[in-house]
Amino acid sequence: MNLEERFNFRVSPSDGWYALVDCNNFYCSCERVYNPSLKERPIVVLSNNDGCIIARSNEAKLLGIGMGEPYFKMKSILQKHKITAFSSNYELYGDLSHRVMETLRTITPYVEVYSVDEAFTFWPHRLKPTLDALRQFRERVIRWTGVPVSIGLAPTKTLAKVAAKVAKKRADGCYILEEPDEYLLQQVEVEDIWGVGRRYARKLRKIGVHDAAAFAKLPDDDWIRSQFTVVGLRTVYELRGISCLGLEMLEPERKGICHSRAFSQPITNYKEMREAFFTYLTRASTKLRSRGLYARAMQIWLQTNRFAEEPYYSNAAVVQFPVASQDFFEMSQYLEPMLQSIYTDGYRYKKIGILFLDLCNETGIQPDLFDNIPRTRNAALLNVMDRLNSRYGKLTVHAASCGKERPWEMRREKLSPVAPNWRQLAVVKAK
DNA sequence: TCTGGGGTCCTAGGACCC
DNA sequence: TCTGGGGTCCTAGGACCC
Numbered sequence A: 001m002n003l004e005e006r007f008n009f010r011v012s013p014s015d016g017w018y019a020l021v022d023c024n025n026f027y028c029s030c031e032r033v034y035n036p037s038l039k040e041r042p043i044v045v046l047s048n049n050d051g052c053i054i055a056r057s058n059e060a061k062l063l064g065i066g067m068g069e070p071y072f073k074m075k076s077i078l079q080k081h082k083i084t085a086f087s088s089n090y091e092l093y094g095d096l097s098h099r100v101m102e103t104l105r106t107i108t109p110y111v112e113v114y115s116v117d118e119a120f121t122f123w124p125h126r127l128k129p130t131l132d133a134l135r136q137f138r139e140r141v142i143r144w145t146g147v148p149v150s151i152g153l154a155p156t157k158t159l160a161k162v163a164a165k166v167a168k169k170r171a172d173g174c175y176i177l178e179e180p181d182e183y184l185l186q187q188v189e190v191e192d193i194w195g196v197g198r199r200y201a202r203k204l205r206k207i208g209v210h211d212a213a214a215f216a217k218l219p220d221d222d223w224i225r226s227q228f229t230v231v232g233l234r235t236v237y238e239l240r241g242i243s244c245l246g247l248e249m250l251e252p253e254r255k256g257i258c259h260s261r262a263f264s265q266p267i268t269n270y271k272e273m274r275e276a277f278f279t280y281l282t283r284a285s286t287k288l289r290s291r292g293l294y295a296r297a298m299q300i301w302l303q304t305n306r307f308a309e310e311p312y313y314s315n316a317a318v319v320q321f322p323v324a325s326q327d328f329f330e331m332s333q334y335l336e337p338m339l340q341s342i343y344t345d346g347y348r349y350k351k352i353g354i355l356f357l358d359l360c361n362e363t364g365i366q367p368d369l370f371d372n373i374p375r376t377r378n379a380a381l382l383n384v385m386d387r388l389n390s391r392y393g394k395l396t397v398h399a400a401s402c403g404k405e406r407p408w409e410m411r412r413e414k415l416s417p418v419a420p421n422w423r424q425l426a427v428v429k430a431k
Numbered sequence B, C: 001t002c003t004g005g006g007g008t009c010c011t012a013g014g015a016c017c018c
Helices: A002-007 A024-035 A058-062 A071-080 A090-105 A131-145 A156-166 A182-186 A198-206 A212-217 A222-237 A270-290 A327-340 A375-392 A421-428
Strands: A016-023 A045-048 A053-056 A084-087 A109-114 A118-124 A147-153 A174-175 A256-267 A294-305 A313-324 A349-360
Touching: A016 A090, A016 A131, A016 A156, A016 A222, A024 A053, A024 A090, A024 A131, A024 A156, A045 A182, A053 A058, A053 A375, A084 A212, A090 A109, A090 A118, A090 A131, A109 A294, A131 A147, A147 A156, A156 A182, A156 A327, A156 A375, A174 A212, A212 A222, A256 A270, A270 A294, A270 A327, A270 A375, A294 A327, A313 A327, A313 A349
Parallel strands: A045 A084, A147 A174
Antiparallel strands: A016 A118, A016 A147, A045 A053, A109 A118, A256 A349, A294 A313, A294 A349
């Protein structure tokens, strides 16, 4: 019996070679592109609100700086080792990410953008790249973008992930894993396997499986499926060299769009909370419009600080729109009553969010007979606002409901002095 | 004082139908 | 007293990713 019938999954129709191109310490590398004097110096990049450390240069890793450490706990250690910290600048990173991906597309059309700092490329057997070719690809990306990358080539995506990890430790930044190499897979701890998270890793260790080679060798496929679902079984097959995950070049349609963020300081009154929600709605609906999507439902939520030693409170509300919408002004009418239904006085709120669900594009909209929203007029106005904000910076023009002061806004004290995108750079120059 | 944000996929179980 | 069986749809929760 074949795998498809037995376990309900398909083996990749396109047999060949997968190369994972992985940007090294991506956010740190981006900061260096705009400030070359940081080269070979230890640096870290912080999460929103300068909360914790989410990227480290090799030098910082060597100094023992851990991933995800809260910044306030590490401040003195960073100072002691003269490690420079940066607030994250996602517009800048997105821009550089795009340039890396475009460079890869000059090498092959078979590119899957897997994340902001990773891409898979596919090569049929007869076009399998040599190690020398991989080195040239790598050189091109570095020369054209300034971002250093590692490239791992293997017969499956999961093995390409392993190969890229090996590549990262090599001087030439490239590695080819010809086949599932028993000795090499023994060096890969279960936690480091792509698709195995903390929970599954603990479960595997408990039964005496400590490395990728042992995982691949588990004898009973039905048992693996029962314990780790079909996803885990796929991982095992991929480790065995049987490709189950193909290249996905088309960006999948989004199922939800979300905007959520912690405040720099807690909100304790309704007026500020209202302004915060309208600001978040502005950002979330802008995201929706920029992707050409419409939502049929909207969820909002708020919560207090889950780390603080004070009573925890969280609440949420959902609304279905009569007609799928991307219209900030229409949504605004729903927002206030929703907020009133979940807001309770007397708490110190730390984080809120807005989630759009049940998305469709323009052709999927079902009109409503009794619709009385001036959609065309609102759309035209929002279009102008979006263009102004993209040129002159977010929230340059916005509804009055967003408030003026916004003291709760995200902290970004360590932002590098770089215009976040080209158009804004032009504005800065023109001043 | 300060602890990220934004996604996807799979499964089990309940509701409901005939 | 007897307490079907099979199908679909939806949701919550758990797992994972960067």
